[in-house]
Amino acid sequence: MSTDRPTVLLVEDEPAQREVLAYNLEAEGFRVVQASNGEEALVLVDEVSPDVIVLDWMMPHLSGIEVCRQLKTRPETREMPIIMLSARSEEVDRVRGLETGADDYVIKPYSVVELMARVRAQLRRSRPATVGVVLEWDNIRLDAETHRVYRADKVLKLGPTEFRLLTxxxxxxxxxxxxxxxxxxVWGRDIYVDTRTVDVHIGRLRKALCVFGGDDPLRTVRGAGYALG
Structure with a gap:
């Protein structure tokens, strides 16, 4: 299973509400990872690196506001969009949620349709390719909708895995x-793939990107991984 689908981490301690939200998010084409409390959410954030977090404010032990505060103070999770769900409709609470770093604040009871629209709005920022945006870097252009990649206006031939890596x-x-x-x-948590497979596909991607010449835009960071530029 590939993870072209954007990942939403859903953090809600009410099982019935969590199931309804998960069902609707999956129906919209999202991959949903569920957490029933704040501690579990913090562990899952590191494991799955979600594209958007839908976070309930009122939870026992570790509240949503505290989870939000912790994530927004860490450099590696600071950019993750967080949509806070709360029954607190007072303006002072909304301001507190946003000041803690929440990117959006939705008051319960909410319309599921509206929440889905807000999730998609946050995705445009965190994973623009999933909503059909054309990505450009240096002289490389990737059109997510037509699945085409250009370098200096020449069309490159990429396999599906290389395309997802480049995205x-x-x-x-x-x-x-x-x-x-x-x-x-790129491959998904649900299937086992050896980490050396990543190196093989990075090699193929490098070859495809440089087929018409030009510098290799991918950087190998010893002991850490890979980066573009």
Whole structure:
């Protein structure tokens, strides 16, 4: 299973509400990872590196606001979009949620349709290719909708795996991805693939990108992984 589908981490301690939300998110084409409390959410964030987090404010032990605060103070998770769900409709609570770093704030009871629209809006920022945006870096252009890649206006032939790898890099230029993160994003958590497979496909991607000449845009970071630029 490939993970072209964007990943939503859903953090909600009410099982019935969590199931309804998960069902609707999956129906919209998202890959959903569920957490029933704040501690579990923090562990899963490191494991799955979600594209969007839908986070309930009121949870026992570790509240959503505290989870949000912790994630927004860590450099590696600071950019992850967080949509806070709360029954607190007072303006002071909304302001507190946003000041803690939440990117959006949705008051319960909410319309599922509206929540889906807000998730997609956050995705445009975190994973633009999933909503059909054309990505450009240096002289490389990737059109997610037509599945075409150009370098200096010449069409490149990429296999599906190489295309997904390049998409991952072009959505976050300069960011170093470990082999494990690339496996999760490109191949999916549900299947076992050896980390050396990543190196093989990186080699193929490099070859495809440089078929008409030009410098290799991919950087190998010893002991860490790979990055674009």
């Amino acid at each position: 991952t890099f072009m959505e976050k230029p300069g960011r170093v991805f470990s082999r494990e993160q690339l496996l999760d994003r």
